[in-house]
Amino acid sequence: xxxxxxxxxxxxGASSGIGAACAKILALTGAKLIxxxxxxERLQQLAAELVETFDEKSLQIHLLELDVRDRSAVExxxxxxxxxxxxxxxxxNNAGLSRGLDKLHEGDTQDWEEMIxxxxxGLLYLTRYVVPGMVKRDRGHVVNIGSIAGxxxxxxxxxxxxxxAAVKAISEGxxxxxxxxxxxxxxxxxxxxxxxxxxVRFHGDGDRAKLVYQGVTPLTPEDVADVIFFxxxxxxxxxxxxxxxxxxxxxxxxxxxxRT
Ligand code: NDP
Ligand code: 8X3
Numbered sequence: 424x425x426x427x428x429x430x431x432x433x434x435x436g437a438s439s440g441i442g443a444a445c446a447k448i449l450a451l452t453g454a455k456l457i458x459x460x461x462x463x464e465r466l467q468q469l470a471a472e473l474v475e476t477f478d479e480k481s482l483q484i485h486l487l488e489l490d491v492r493d494r495s496a497v498e499x500x501x502x503x504x505x506x507x508x509x510x511x512x513x514x515x516n517n518a519g520l521s522r523g524l525d526k527l528h529e530g531d532t533q534d535w536e537e538m539i540x541x542x543x544x545g546l547l548y549l550t551r552y553v554v555p556g557m558v559k560r561d562r563g564h565v566v567n568i569g570s571i572a573g574x575x576x577x578x579x580x581x582x583x584x585x586x587x588a589a590v591k592a593i594s595e596g597x598x599x600x601x602x603x604x605x606x607x608x609x610x611x612x613x614x615x616x617x618x619x620x621x622x623v624r625f626h627g628d629g630d631r632a633k634l635v636y637q638g639v640t641p642l643t644p645e646d647v648a649d650v651i652f653f654x655x656x657x658x659x660x661x662x663x664x665x666x667x668x669x670x671x672x673x674x675x676x677x678x679x680x681x682r683t
Contacts, residue, residue: 424656428453431511432655435491435549436518438465440618441568444644445515448652450477450484457508459487459500460518491518491545492537501552510560513655514553516546517568521583521624535582542586543593550597557606564655567594568647569612571667575676583624584676587612591665598664607662609654614669615679616642638681639672 432449436442438460446458450473458466466486473482485508489500501511519542522534546567557563572580573587594610601608621632647668654663672680 425658426452427513427655429455430513431455431457431508432513432515433457433459433487433511433549433553434515434517435459435489435545437469438462440620441613441616441644441647442515442517443469444648445517445651446473447476448645448648449655450482452652452656453481454513455483455485455508457485457487457504457511459489459491461488461490463488491549492540494544494548497545497548498552501549509556511553511556512562513564513566514549514557515566515568515651516549517566518545519568519586521580521620522626524579524624526579527581530582538582538586542583543589546590546593550593554597554601554606558601558604562605564607564609565594565597566609566611566651566654569594569610569665571612571614571669571673571676573612574667577676580676594665598662605659607659609663610665611647611651611654612665612667613642613647614667614673614676615639616644616647618644638683639670639679641670641672642668 432454434442434445434456437446437458446456446469449456460466470484470486473484487500490496520538522537523531550565554565567590569590570587572584573591576584591610594608598608617636621635622629625631650666650668657663
């Protein structure tokens with residue numbers, strides 16, 4: 424295991440779920456955290472929680488209000504980071520969402536745009552503006568959050584699954600393009616994790632969201648963050664290319680054991 428103390432880690436989508444859990448586990452390592460999301464009040468709340476838990480002096484956090492869909496905002500946010508925060512060592516491309524669960528021919532095109540713009544284009548923008556610095560400094564690690572949905576398509580998952588299949592292809596492509604550099608690329612691809620994911624998918628319908636996890640013990644965001652922690656602390660010659668992690672109750676994207 425290597426230390427990532429004082430390394431600069433940028434986590435997108437840090438205001439909730441897996442991203443927030445990553446911030447908590449990585450704060451323990453003494454890494455310097457750039458926490459990005461649209462909801463600043465959530466990030467401030469998380470930062471306050473972390474300050475309460477850890478010694479304020481050893482905790483280094485920089486908050487970034489960022490909509491990853493906005494290419495010029497991403498470019499400007501990365502290029503205008505204060506000098507002490509600009510040399511990003513680890514990029515965790517976590518921001519993402521699903522919208523709707525509909526047959527493709529009945530889908531809401533607005534939902535499609537949002538998923539494609541966030542899950543694919545947002546991830547690409549961050550990668551495009553952060554990785555050149557890594558190449559220049561000859562060090563770095565990109566962790567993309569994919570999904571079991573990128574390996575297996577499920578009914579009505581169409582566009583969301585398509586975006587995660589794209590993340591899988593992009594992670595593989597980035598790994599190939601960075602061969603010959605010491606930069607690592609990892610895709611962490613979970614099954615069902617209980618976060619705000621389903622609430623977002625169902626546009627705030629909490630009852631429908633709860634049904635997704637009924638009778639199942641899903642993964643927690645901390646389970647996923649734990650795997651990410653493992654990936655980023657391997658010796659520098661080791662690259663964990665891809666990890667699929669599932670709840671014990673889930674065998675595939677569609678096969679889930681539910682206790683009634
Ligand atoms: P949450 O809804 O709890 O968190 C999603 C995060 O993404 C939030 O912090 C949100 O922040 C951020 N986000 C969404 N859109 C944008 C945007 N345009 N710009 C910046 N940030 C954005 O869900 P999860 O933690 O579950 O999701 C994290 C990742 O994990 C996603 O990529 C998801 O696809 C993936 N995943 C989730 C699984 C699950 O079952 N939960 C399983 C497999 C993968 P804000 O709204 O403040 O901007
Ligand atoms: C989220 C997991 O199976 O709900 O990527 O699509 S799933």
